[in-house]
Amino acid sequence: MDIIAALMDGLWIAVQPHNLALAVIGVVVGLFVGALPGLGSVNGVAILLPFTFVINEATADPAAPMIFLAAIYYGAMYGGAISSITLGIPGASTAVATTFDGRPMALKGQADRALVTAAIASFIGGTVATLFFTGFAPALSAVALDFGNPEIFALMLLAFATFVGLGGDDIPKTLFSIFFGLLLATVGFDTISGEPRLIFFNDREQAAVMEAVGASTDAVPFFDSVGWFSRGIQFLVLAIGVYGIGEMLWTINASRYKITMSETTISGRRILSGIAGMRDAWKGTTIGSLLGFFVGILPAAGATPGSLMAYGVAKMTSRNPRSYGEGNPDGVAAPEAANNSASTGAMLPMMTLGIPGSPTTAVLLAGMVIWGLEPGPRLFEDRPEFVWPLIGSFYISNLVAVLVNLAFIPLFLAVLRMPFTILAPVIFVLSVIGTYAAYDNMYDVWLMVLFGIGAYFLRILDYPLAPAVLAVVLGTTAEEKMRQSLLLSDGDFAIFWNPFFDRDGKGQEWWIAPVTTWIALVLIALPVILWAVRTKRARRVAA
Amino acid sequence: MRRAEFVTATLLALLSVYLMWKAGEGPEWDTEYVHWANTGINIDGSGPGKGFWPFYLALGMLVSCLWILVNAIRRASPPSRSEEPFLDGYAKRMLLLVGGGLVGFLILIDLVGMYAAIAVFMLYYMLILGRHPLALSLATSVVVPFWLYLFFDIVMTKVQPKGLRWIEDAIYTPAGEFFRGQPLLVIALFFLVSGAVLAVTARRARY
Numbered sequence: 217m218d219i220i221a222a223l224m225d226g227l228w229i230a231v232q233p234h235n236l237a238l239a240v241i242g243v244v245v246g247l248f249v250g251a252l253p254g255l256g257s258v259n260g261v262a263i264l265l266p267f268t269f270v271i272n273e274a275t276a277d278p279a280a281p282m283i284f285l286a287a288i289y290y291g292a293m294y295g296g297a298i299s300s301i302t303l304g305i306p307g308a309s310t311a312v313a314t315t316f317d318g319r320p321m322a323l324k325g326q327a328d329r330a331l332v333t334a335a336i337a338s339f340i341g342g343t344v345a346t347l348f349f350t351g352f353a354p355a356l357s358a359v360a361l362d363f364g365n366p367e368i369f370a371l372m373l374l375a376f377a378t379f380v381g382l383g384g385d386d387i388p389k390t391l392f393s394i395f396f397g398l399l400l401a402t403v404g405f406d407t408i409s410g411e412p413r414l415i416f417f418n419d420r421e422q423a424a425v426m427e428a429v430g431a432s433t434d435a436v437p438f439f440d441s442v443g444w445f446s447r448g449i450q451f452l453v454l455a456i457g458v459y460g461i462g463e464m465l466w467t468i469n470a471s472r473y474k475i476t477m478s479e480t481t482i483s484g485r486r487i488l489s490g491i492a493g494m495r496d497a498w499k500g501t502t503i504g505s506l507l508g509f510f511v512g513i514l515p516a517a518g519a520t521p522g523s524l525m526a527y528g529v530a531k532m533t534s535r536n537p538r539s540y541g542e543g544n545p546d547g548v549a550a551p552e553a554a555n556n557s558a559s560t561g562a563m564l565p566m567m568t569l570g571i572p573g574s575p576t577t578a579v580l581l582a583g584m585v586i587w588g589l590e591p592g593p594r595l596f597e598d599r600p601e602f603v604w605p606l607i608g609s610f611y612i613s614n615l616v617a618v619l620v621n622l623a624f625i626p627l628f629l630a631v632l633r634m635p636f637t638i639l640a641p642v643i644f645v646l647s648v649i650g651t652y653a654a655y656d657n658m659y660d661v662w663l664m665v666l667f668g669i670g671a672y673f674l675r676i677l678d679y680p681l682a683p684a685v686l687a688v689v690l691g692t693t694a695e696e697k698m699r700q701s702l703l704l705s706d707g708d709f710a711i712f713w714n715p716f717f718d719r720d721g722k723g724q725e726w727w728i729a730p731v732t733t734w735i736a737l738v739l740i741a742l743p744v745i746l747w748a749v750r751t752k753r754a755r756r757v758a759a
Numbered sequence: 760m761r762r763a764e765f766v767t768a769t770l771l772a773l774l775s776v777y778l779m780w781k782a783g784e785g786p787e788w789d790t791e792y793v794h795w796a797n798t799g800i801n802i803d804g805s806g807p808g809k810g811f812w813p814f815y816l817a818l819g820m821l822v823s824c825l826w827i828l829v830n831a832i833r834r835a836s837p838p839s840r841s842e843e844p845f846l847d848g849y850a851k852r853m854l855l856l857v858g859g860g861l862v863g864f865l866i867l868i869d870l871v872g873m874y875a876a877i878a879v880f881m882l883y884y885m886l887i888l889g890r891h892p893l894a895l896s897l898a899t900s901v902v903v904p905f906w907l908y909l910f911f912d913i914v915m916t917k918v919q920p921k922g923l924r925w926i927e928d929a930i931y932t933p934a935g936e937f938f939r940g941q942p943l944l945v946i947a948l949f950f951l952v953s954g955a956v957l958a959v960t961a962r963r964a965r966y
Contacts, residue, residue, distance in 0.1 A: 411809055
């Protein structure tokens with residue numbers, strides 16, 4: 217009953233005019249961001265995170281900034297389908313699977329039906345997942361309250377290990393990305409000893425560089441910051457660099473500004489007939505809603521694999537699998553329900569354990585830290601005035617998203633015709649002004665653009681960058697938890713892997729950290745094991 | 760692409776070695792410090808030193824880079840098998856024009872302030888790279904920074920750089936004096952009217 221009462225309170229706060237307005241604006245922004253090719257939820261959330269600092273100050277409501285960002289997240293999941301269906305290219309990676317059947321439906325003249333199916337399936341997926349979230353989150357956070365430093369470090373290790381074991385990207389490049397992100401988080405001052413490290417330029421060297429480039433802080437304030445790297449590398453500098461600048465450069469190069477769209481007309485009558493047509497898509501919706509949530513919870517999985525997996529399962533269990541890929545409504549409903557469901561699922565470990573599983577939730581987590589909240593199990597105990605309105609807003613945002621989506625499909629279609637040569641400079645400008653607004657410092661803006669250009673080069677060479685973004689967010693906490701654990705064990709790593717390691721001299725057994733560590737180690741070793749098995753099998757076949 | 764794979768992995772490996780070295784450095788004021796001393800796991804019974812974590816992370820980066828190089832030699836990764844150029848003619852030109860434009864934009868911020876720099880950058884991008892009509896390019900490059908100015912500087916008082924002193928005095932100070940005194944409703948009206956101007960220009964240009 218407690219949960220229901222708390223949820224009702226939360227819903228009441230979520231429908232307050234300022235929160236409702238933020239949810240509507242967030243959903244509309246998210247729909248645009250999701251629909252525009254080259255931009256997904258993570259780009260929208262990263263580029264617009266600096267705007268939430270002002271929302272935080274203006275509303276004085278702890279949940280308001282997060283309601284805005286979560287609405288963008290949801291909106292983007294809905295929006296991805298619009299371009300997948302009408303343009304044939306996914307608006308975001310989360311909507312890749314939607315193109316498989318959405319595009320054939322559009323080519324058969326059923327674009328309106330596909331769009332309505334996607335919207336309704338998204339709504340059902342999102343709502344089912346929010347119900348699960350409401351049930352699971354308080355229970356999980358109650359369990360997590362007993363976690364100590366070794367447990368939390370082990371969970372972080374697991375989050376990174378899943379990227380290696382299940383990420384599907386080039387393994388050494390994924391590992392490089394994780395190590396690099398964690399290392400960036402160590403730049404600046406060591407939180408435990410308080411000493412500077414990896415600051416590269418001391419004051420004297422910095423002054424010499426300034427003199428060499430002919431700039432001085434008095435005349436022209438290039439790099440106007442004092443103590444460049446001793447400020448540390450701010451998370452948003454990397455996130456906006458990668459997702460604002462790098463991704464945009466990559467999209468410009470890949471699309472060459474040329475995107476063509478199939479003509480679609482939509483009317484109230486067509487929307488109604490589309491809703492009636494949902495009876496052909498109930499199976500995909502159910503599979504997507506259920507599967508998506510649990511895949512979303514897993515670190516490194518999230519909405520993209522969730523939607524692909526849901527599509528696969530829907531096809532596999534279908535009586536007529538051949539109709540998939542030819543324009544089957546179930547093939548649109550399954551991935552769309554799944555990506556919405558997974559995006560809610562991904563919030564579960566972020567909110568209850570403080571460990572994000574995807575780049576978008578990593579940005580959300582970083583935002584929470586900046587607004588002065590401490591994500592993790594204590595959040596549910598200490599900050600109910602933040603948690604429950606946010607959960608309430610999940611329900612509201614879903615409803616707002618489906619209504620806005622259905623009502624304004626023609627408008628979104630018009631916006632999708634906007635030339636990329638107008639959109640791209642706007643994104644660049646928002647990235648620059650957002651970074652400056654966040655840190656009041658041109659040095660961070662320069663660093664952000666340099667990261668962006670670097671990210672573009674690495675992206676061409678297939679280096680996955682999402683693990684680096686995640687690692688920068690988790691880096692400081694991961695190091696702190698590891699060092700505090702080792703302090704407890706006198707530098708003995710057995711505290712992480714041995715359940716019989718005596719932590720407090722009372723002979724107690726500790727199972728959570730070791731089990732998690734071992735799962736993480738198996739996941740890291742998994743690709744090597746699979747490779748060995750495959751080679752052995754190949755040899756046997758050859759023999 | 761193959762050559763780029765080798766060059767990038769080698770450069771990143773060198774960076775890793777440099778970072779390992781830097782991680783072992785001690786504080787500037789400690790003249791008796793021996794290099795690498797702070798990378799130990801249990802220094803004087805008080806756990807790992809401040810260089811421990813960065814040192815082993817950089818080592819992890821180095822090992823990953825060597826692995827990437829081995830894969831590249833074995834042609835196991837798609838870029839190392841690709842015969843396509845790393846950056847073709849279009850990509851090089853795009854990088855020069857867009858990346859160069861961005862760098863120019865950042866330099867301009869220090870000279871003419873954030874909003875004037877945005878106007879110049881938008882105009883450059885739309886007119887020269889996008890080849891949009893002059894009227895639309897001009898309207899967009901005035902309205903977009905104007906909106907951002909109203910949002911950041913006026914409504915949220917999140918002040919952005921204003922460039923050289925005489926430019927600040929000539930443009931931004933009078934603008935600030937005019938807009939800061941206005942009620943929120945008037946600001947919203949300015950926002951909407953400028954948006955309408957943009958919409959009309961776009962329609963006339965058949966967008």
